[in-house]
Amino acid sequence: MFDVKDTDFFDLDDSAFDTIVEDDISFTGEIKIKKTFMIRGKVNGKISSTSDIVIDSNAVVNADIEAERVLIRGKVKGNVIGNKLIFITSSGAVDGDITTGKVVLEPGCVFSGKCTMVKNENEK
Template identity: 40%
Template sequence: MSDITLTAVDEDTLETILAKDVIFTGTLAFKEPLMIKGRVSGSVRTESDLHVDDGAVVEADIQARNVTVRGLVKGNIIASGRVELFASCTVNGDVRAAELTMEPGCHFNGACTMTGIKDAR
């Protein structure tokens, strides 16, 4: 059995972090990598990377380049690159991505469609 390699996120390299006490409702659009630690509902759109931290709650459809999930996502995820689901996460929604990595212990309730990088959108 092969080892699973997941991306470690260094918060010091991120320009934007939505803190645990942030509650955002609406369309969240951004250009640089972002980490969510609080609550977001609505939709999330970027051509960059999204990190959903442990304890975060995202009730939104997500469109991004790469998505790492350690918290809760209720919504569909579309990634032109990679989606990584960590053991601490729950995803209730469909995933459409070029690559999907799931750590043992993660909870994924939905369908998965594997695409080529250009086909993910």
């Protein structure tokens, strides 16, 4: 098919994540994190990271998200900012606006919102 740069975090196993919100956890509030982060449970509020965020297949997130790269396999209701990349897989759904330098929407995903593409000043 095609090769997408910046998708090496697809291949990370659980041990590569410093923090995982497991599927039996429901969290409400603001999360600020500096390292790679995975959500499998339910999160309501706001999430910001200076690294990558993975929203796993069964996750339900009602929050605005900002991170370097965002991989969405589950459901997100809120605006998503990916400074480098937003990737929505075929099992993913986003109800909100996305802002990013690169976006990939796999066939079968659900996206309802506005997409704004911005140029990253560090890339040439």
